[in-house]
Amino acid sequence: MKTRIQLMTQDSAVAIADTWNYEGIYSFYDAAADEEDYQELIDPAQRKSNYYEVLKNNELFGYLVIIPKDTNIVELGLGLRPDLTGRGLGQAFIEEALQFLMTSFPIVTHVELSVAAFNKRAFKVYQAVGFSEGEHFLQATNGGSYDFIKMSKKIK
Template identity: 45%
Template sequence: MGYEFMPMTQEQAEEIAYHWHYEGEYAFYDITADEEDLKEFLDPLERGDSHFSVFIEGDLVGFFSFDAKEDGTVALGLGMKPGRTGQGEGILFLQSGLEFADKIYAPKRFVLSVAAFNQRAIRVYERAGFHKVREFIQETNGGHYDFISMEFNRTVESQGEGT
């Protein structure tokens, strides 16, 4: 069972935005929870060529966004189909996304931000080699929330220190 990455189409963006709804506190991650995020996610010009849909055997199971910076950093955004979360698949999903990004961008490091309440995701990121850099408050979803910035330095992995 391998993941297949394809540039995100408008139809896929709309499927994710309007039909993927998470349960409980994870509803925070519904694309429709923040009007600005929704607008950006649905705008093909905003998405550009940095958003990818992820499939298993033709089934849309997730997405990644990659924001490549000139300093060799790639900022990640990602999401899994709601029914697949919490099933132990997160580490393989994340590692597949990192490998895909390595082939395209050859980054020196990856960075991401995660809501501080999402300990499930934080554990996955740490297992993949990310570490916490700082905590900050972010305005989103109509309020102010605690977030954690994490990074994964690729040069450490290349020296045999990573996963």
């Protein structure tokens, strides 16, 4: 499958925000689960140039959020289309995201991300591609406070 990663279009942002609904405990990741997250996703001014769409064979496959933290550190957020989760695609998806970071942001040497502690599936994928577990912290989101794990990886 041919993969293309580019700045997110408004059509993709609205599709993700309004139609991507995850099943079971993963509904936590629905954009509509948190009003601030939803607004950031659908508003181009809030999205800035931090959101990227991942297309495979010209179909929306996933998205990346890349937020500079320091000169050579970025925070990475990502989402895979709901019907593609749980099918063993996560490792290749994160590897493509890391490759995109290395080629598009050559100054970046470290990547950080946060994963909800209940999301054992994602945690295993991040470990499999070399992310190290860091601090646990509480994050206010989705109308509550949830345990998250900070993870990091050196990419250069």
